[in-house]
Amino acid sequence: MHIGIQELPKNLEMLYFFHKGKVMLDIKLIRNNLEKVKKAIIAKHEKVNLEKILELDQLRRQKLTQVEDLKCERNKKNELISKAKQSGQDAPVAMEEMGKISDQIKALDAEVARIDAELESLMLWLPNIPADDVPEGTEEKNQVIRTWGEPKKKDFPAKPHWDLGKNLGLFELDRAAKLSGSSFSMFTGLGARLERALLNFMLDTHIREGYKEVAPPYLVNRKTITGTGQLPKLEDEMYYSAKDEFFLIPTSEVPLTNFYQDEIIPGELLPIYLTSATPCFRREAGASGKDTRGILRVHQFNKVEMVHFVAEDQSAASLEKLVHDAEGILQQLGLTYRVVLLATGDMSFSSAKTYDLELWAPGVERWLEVSSCSNCTDFQARRANIRYKMKGGKPKFVHTLNGSGVAIPRLMVAILENYQEADGHIKIPPVLVPYMGGVTVL
């Protein structure tokens, strides 16, 4: 009696697309840093059965040594038979013994496979461990690191972007709702052109800073989206095409980070910087009622993303570069923003340290999150199996970082609300004028 992997329950089988015997979050790290892992689980509000993981880990190793001993015996017998056959003799006793051993191996192998699958399905729920310099606690422990510019009030009553957009014909939210439903946007006329201008301006800027532009797929498979850590936790947040088992990307972090999935990058190529402008698709499940007006929260939006691949001793510095590159966009656009260091409880599943960039919007009188820059350390690299190798060295997991540079809708809101004039028109920020074909006012 043996259980093949195909007879596993569907949910386990789905998780077993990973390399055989490969465990994505280092089980040794868990064994050796139990307290840190526990703390991370609590900080990030996850529920993971650590005891079960440790128990399965132990059981797995126990079974593994058993089956390996048997395999060793089998190999020896096989050699015996092989030699006998080659000298024209027969080895009926050894052959019969080997048959018995093989049966035992099959049974044990199946058991190990089942344990592996269960272990992996549990381990996929373990979040990344926050870096030591991240403040502990929930949202209210977030720290404003610096502010650029001043959150000024207009010397006339500032209009919110939905009024500005409607008056100037920059977007058509009613018609977007007609086509798709609530929380969809549709830029029109010079509004659409402004979006295109922003995307091009941001991409061009990043390319100049050493990023390679990528135009990736927007539909990705389950393995890819598990690699970056959106799955299994955020399954309900994503649009999914069941017929083809594709997920619509919630951010281009997913295809960009998985660019080197299952690869060993030659060490001398690091650091590698990728950027792309893609749509992002988010169901925003559980967010209904929040930010319903205007385009602050929509199911589909465009975003320019930056991703870094670096050696482990470079990731802390790389995060600063990433934030700096995102800030550069906002500075060139002359927008007031602040940099916020997120507390452990406000960080995403995959992140060890995150800075948010928030733009000041005088119309809605709020700080708007337009960028989230995260150091994911080796967390995503383990899941996606991305390594690098220096000459003569052993392969190691890379560190991956990602940050928006930046997301369009809230950037658009900030531009419209900040650059509005008393007469209801909107000035185009000077850096965008060339991208607008010379248009200076909306």
Place this chain on the structure above:
RNA sequence: GGAGAGAUGGCUGAGUGGCCGAAAGCGGCAGAUUGCUAAUCUGUUAAGGUAAAUUUUUGCCUUCGCGGGUUCGAAUCCCGCUCUCUCCGCCA
């Protein structure tokens, strides 16, 4: 969608049932040698797991696209899947 071909180590590529984890070549690394920006010779050259020991080793196991099956034994035979290429069809 249909027909066919293929998938082997960093790369090229041999291997149709038994010391094949895998020939050979290239590339890489180390050494030797030659007076010249290179040649020649020699050696070496994967990843993962696990145990002992321990900071560097040693033993054992696994891995020839993925997953099953046949067999005492599978890179090799059979089945399913994925991907790549060629041709046909369809199509933005």
